[in-house]
Amino acid sequence: MSDGLVNESIRFKEVLVIGPNGESFGAMSRNEAINKAYEYELDLVCVAPKATPPVCKILDYGRYRFEQQKKAKEAKKNQHVTEVKSLRLSPVIDTNDFNTKVKQAKGWIEDGNKVRVDMRFRGRMMTRQDVGKKVMDNFISELKEVANVDKLPNLEGNTLSCTLSPNKSK
Secondary structure, three states: OOOOOEHHHOOOOEEEEEOOOOOEEEEEEHHHHHHHHHHOOOEEEEEEOOOOOOEEEEEOHHHHHHHHHHHHHHHHHHOOOOOEEEEEEOOOOOHHHHHHHHHHHHHHHHOOOEEEEEEEOOHHHHHHHHHHHHHHHHHHHHOOOOEEEEEEEEEEOOEEEEEEEEOOOO
């Protein structure tokens, strides 16, 4: 529904007119349609400019815009934005630290957020990437009942990272 096509700004020669109560007045010239709208003391609003002929409706434009804004505001209020939370693991992480990170990630995933897991290899750890991969695989397997793997673990520079998202089965 176009915002800019109201009354005199409608530039079509012929339009299909719908009355204020939903009744069809049929196709008529633009000027006839505008005069018809003024008879009802309302506005002529083009609701389907791409149709042949374009469809215009007689209604209170101020009230119509208010309703549209109200609907848009309601839709915006009801939408959920997924956040991506970051978590950093170490290839030589201790068991208790590992369990704490799993618990934290599980909480975020249950809240509906995505979790990005990074593991940075530094110095000599670069030669022991297999140890890091095992830790990352363990981490993913701990969360497999609540999360799906969006991006499999892969090495970018000296960082092994993967992305987990909530299961859609809920």
